[in-house]
Amino acid sequence: MTAMIRNPILPGFNPDPSICRVGDDYYIATSTFEWYPGVQIHHSRDLVNWRLVRRPLERASQLDMRGNPDSCGIWAPCLSYCDGLFWLVYTDVKRFDGNFKDAHNYIVTAEAVEATWSDPVYVNSSGFDPSLFHDDDGRKWFLNMQWNHRSESFGGAPKHPAFDGILLQEWDERSRKLVGPVKNIFAGSSLGLVEGPHLFKRDGWYYLTTAEGGTGYDHAVTMARSRSIHGPYDIHPNAHLITSKDHPEAALQRAGHGQYVETPDGQAYHTHLCGRPLPPHRRCTLGRETALQKCVWREDGWLYLENGGVVPEVIVPAPAETSSVPLPAVIETDFDEGVLAPEFQWLRTPMPERIFSLQRREGHLRLFGRESIGSWFEQALVARRQDHHSFRAETVVDFAPHTYQQVAGLTHYYNRHKFHALGVTWHEMLGRVVTILSCPGDFPHGRLQYPAGSGVAVPDGPVQLAMEVRDNDLQFFWREATQADWQPIGPVLDAGVVSDEGGRGEHGSFTGAFTGMFAFDTSGSAMTADFDRFRYEALGL
Incomplete structure (x- = not known):
């Protein structure tokens, strides 16, 4: 019998999961906001059992959040591996309330997750939720959402006009800076509040997954694709790959913001954050947690949840036989x-x-x-x-x-x-x-x-x-x-x-x-x- 993954795989405050596979090893990086050291990285070899192995942002030259308001600091890291290095992209947000966010984006690298990570290289401040895509032609592309302060959006009351699409620009590794034109490649679906971009490539298509709907109960993972990295991007037939927004009875609520990963034998999975509200007030006392869903590719070239719908499940099949090691009580x-x-x-x-x-x-x-x-x-x-x-x-x-x-x-x-x-x-x-x-x-x-x-x-x-x-x-x-x-x-x-x-x-x-x-x-x-x-x-x- 196939082993099972029980969600959430990272219980408690572990949001915005970026997943990366290197050989038989899987790593998930999650947001830490104002908590120090910055970014949690968990490791697994079977997608079932996970262990915290590193918090890489650990010294003043990498991160100083003194004065950062509550719920600011490290937002939505992106972890990747290329050219013999692990790459970690992250935002340090300096403001929450009011129209501005003051979100600064950086890149650090290391030869191994457990090693000492480099000092950061500053990238830009046009918005938060950055990611780095390594294309198969050797070029690297930097993505982040663009923040428009000319709106009525402010902390605690997000409005769609402030989430002004997903920006794409080339990252030049030699000069360690962005080069070439900036292009807004995706405005999002009708749900709005588009953020959390991640790109991957399959069969000549560029697939873009984003988070939409805000990080509350309307949250969703939205998917789009294009033959060109610059777009235009067509939205998934269902618009959303994962969401619980129309299913208040689902055990995993607030489902959204995640990333695609394949096993060595080609099985498809997608991470996402989630919340488990308690009655009677529907308050998520454990914050936003990390979950993992089994997916399948259909003949139309689109990714779907294996269960055939969009609502995430608590129990999903693992890629291979393994035993679950219970966490100590x-x-x-x-x-x-x-x-x-x-x-x-x-x-x-x-x-x-x-x-x-x-x-x-x-x-x-x-x-x-x-x-x-x-x-x-x-x-x-x-x-x-x-x-x-x-x-x-x-x-x-x-x-x-x-x-x-x-x-x-x-x-x-x-x-x-x-x-x-x-x-x-x-x-x-x-x-x-x-x-x-x-x-x-x-x-x-x-x-x-x-x-x-x-x-x-x-x-x-x-x-x-x-x-x-x-x-x-x-x-x-x-x-x-x-x-x-x-x-x-x-x-x-x-x-x-x-x-x-x-x-x-x-x-x-x-x-x-x-x-x-x-x-x-x-x-x-x-x-x-x-x-x-x-x-x-x-x-x-």
Whole structure:
């Protein structure tokens, strides 16, 4: 019996999947937005089992996102292989709200995915979602969508006139710059909001796949083709290769933005992003995830989903016999290795030594309290993706604040106006306390709420903190290091607001939920907080 692929293949925040095959090895690059290091690259040899192997944008010369607004940073990378090199094209977006995007596009290369990647070469800033196509005649072509600021489109409310078609221009490898005329080769279908272009060539045809409909519930993969790379491009008989926009009952929603790949024996697959909304509000608490669909070529020379429709499936056939290796239900990090475990990231800064250390205290992650939680510049937050609709996270913090401006603890975090945090801090009457800071989607002000009031007084020494998320519900817990029983603190909170649709709603933000450790010190004293373990446990799919 043929092995099966279970979608999403990359659960949790892993959008805009660009897939690349080199021999028997498959790689998928996904967007990381404001999280550092930039771009996630996963590897597989069977399309069933995937492992994170690299985040290539890891130093200041490649990426500095300090000041980038929420949901900006790295958008839609494109990974390819040619001439003995891996090529990674990416956008660093510097603005979200308002009419402008300020999207700068770059190229980096490496001889191997796991190697050190080059410093970036700047390409252009005319729009986002760039890709690089290596033609069979040796020429290289750069594509990106063109952004037109002369429209009523602004962050959270995209309008079709701003998405002004797909641009094509030749990339000259020797001079490392764009050369020749710029041509707008594709205006998109009637669905509109055309972006995310990827080209491939088959049987003399240039096939162009794009993302359309915005990254919400009308999202789609649109396909077109031409005999000339410059067009004109004819749209697929169905217009869309993959979409759930007319099927609210489908398990995989928001399906769009992906790339085509062939196996060594010619089988066809196509990646796409997707979301799995929870009732009753249809909020995707895991963000946009990566899925993979089996496709077939028909006699008309067009690609179709193997299931005969356009709606993506959760279970699809793998290309060959293989066994599925289940992901561990519990991942515990004790910080004894002296390096940060691969599942963790931080926000924006290329100078992690300013916000954390694994050497200052043996067996501990030390956070240096910097700017407030939600800062766009320098905040000490080390976190991992939420991979399951229900999970439990635990940590132990050793923290001795002497002012209410110093707080450290455990958080369920999306961005500056969508988070819940359980923190150790100082209260003038109670002394050291454990309390809750919550910002449940208040945009644009980011006003805090305090569901546990002034909190609970705790004695000196380490404090254990925990949270349980069960679909839309979050409960915080705490206990002293010597206690056996966990104590709930505060009411059950709305975990569903920590999602793409939370706060100002669809298109207002589009990253994903994280859980992790934070510390801030708005007094400017850089008070340190030491964490000696972090445990993540899946409580369901």
